[in-house]
Amino acid sequence: MTASATCGDPGSEASAVINDAWVAVRVNAAGCNSDRSIYVGIGESLLDHVAPAITDVFAAVGAAAPEQLGTAPPTASPAPSTAVGGCESFLPATLLASTLGANSATYVAEKGADTPNTPTDAAIPRAGLLICAAEVADQASVGFFIAPQRADLVTDQISTTELTAGLADAALPGALPDEKAVSDCPGQYTCSELFTMGGSGFSIIHQPHADAIAAAIIARAR
Amino acid sequence: MRRRTRSGPDTGAHVEHPAPAPALACSDLVAPAHLTSALTGGSGAAPTVVPAFQPDYDLRARAVTAAGGLQCSWRAGTAPADDFAYEGDWAYFWVDILPNAADVYHPVQLGDAPTTQTKALAP
Numbered sequence: 268m269t270a271s272a273t274c275g276d277p278g279s280e281a282s283a284v285i286n287d288a289w290v291a292v293r294v295n296a297a298g299c300n301s302d303r304s305i306y307v308g309i310g311e312s313l314l315d316h317v318a319p320a321i322t323d324v325f326a327a328v329g330a331a332a333p334e335q336l337g338t339a340p341p342t343a344s345p346a347p348s349t350a351v352g353g354c355e356s357f358l359p360a361t362l363l364a365s366t367l368g369a370n371s372a373t374y375v376a377e378k379g380a381d382t383p384n385t386p387t388d389a390a391i392p393r394a395g396l397l398i399c400a401a402e403v404a405d406q407a408s409v410g411f412f413i414a415p416q417r418a419d420l421v422t423d424q425i426s427t428t429e430l431t432a433g434l435a436d437a438a439l440p441g442a443l444p445d446e447k448a449v450s451d452c453p454g455q456y457t458c459s460e461l462f463t464m465g466g467s468g469f470s471i472i473h474q475p476h477a478d479a480i481a482a483a484i485i486a487r488a489r
Numbered sequence: 490m491r492r493r494t495r496s497g498p499d500t501g502a503h504v505e506h507p508a509p510a511p512a513l514a515c516s517d518l519v520a521p522a523h524l525t526s527a528l529t530g531g532s533g534a535a536p537t538v539v540p541a542f543q544p545d546y547d548l549r550a551r552a553v554t555a556a557g558g559l560q561c562s563w564r565a566g567t568a569p570a571d572d573f574a575y576e577g578d579w580a581y582f583w584v585d586i587l588p589n590a591a592d593v594y595h596p597v598q599l600g601d602a603p604t605t606q607t608k609a610l611a612p
């Protein structure tokens with residue numbers, strides 16, 4: 268069995284195609300970048316250290332029947348231009364600009380969308396998720412994410428408490444009673460909003476304007 | 490496998506078909522001892538390993554699941570307080586499996602470039 272292997276920042280990862288599935292296995296430890304992780308002193312490479320576990324995963328996937336591996340569709344979509352149009356429909360770039368106090372903003376296609384580096388990259392178009400990246404005049408670029416008609420994804424993410432540790436229930440202006448939001452805004456260093464609206468899910472990480480962008484998306488829809 | 494009863498005569502009226510194999514689950518992937526050793530650090534002390542995901546506020550965190558794949562993650566150590574924690578004693582072992590993805594696979598090294606480096610892991 269041979270796998271692509273990488274060791275280093277931010278951890279140790281191996282990937283392979285097995286049974287037509289893209290399998291990625293990674294260790295990520297606190298302090299990896301500063302030589303203060305638990306792995307200091309293991310006396311072998313990190314990849315060698317975790318190889319028995321990685322081998323188990325690859326063997327399990329290899330032994331599975333195709334129907335045991337799930338149902339991801341074999342083709343990718345939509346084209347990046349479609350994603351830009353989707354972003355515009357939820358929050359026109361002019362409205363994004365005014366929310367940020369900028370003179371202009373322009374949505375741009377995500378770089379590298381056709382060469383996914385991870386299973387997550389490859390899954391984004393298959394799941395119909397939108398990456399909304401915008402160049403903003405005289406400001407840092409902005410990125411946020413939309414799961415059109417997949418509010419369930421965000422609901423699941425919010426209810427998986429360890430995924431959203433550090434976020435608290437939030438009330439976004441204009442939100443309906445059955446819509447959910449969690450946030451750490453206004454944080455000293457970060458500002459994140461993860462919320463549902465009208466059957467869709469959204470995540471915005473932007474200091475200091477994530478909550479303002481979220482409110483603009485809701486106001487636009489109502 | 491369905492349990493058969495031995496208490497009555499087999500009339501042949503019910504033909505038993507094998508149930509379809511259940512979907513692969515996180516608990517099928519790694520021997521617990523290997524999970525523990527993978528998350529054992531330089532101290533050599535075996536940690537308590539729990540199923541847990543690293544905090545991630547980006548909805549892309551669930552993209553593989555949303556696309557019909559399987560995502561699994563286990564943690565040793567104290568859970569980080571938020572998604573930008575980078576110090577502590579925690580370590581995660583995580584697995585992403587995206588089916589039907591051979592056509593889009595890129596072997597990646599250190600984040601952005603395809604790599605030709607490979608490593609043999611098992612016979």
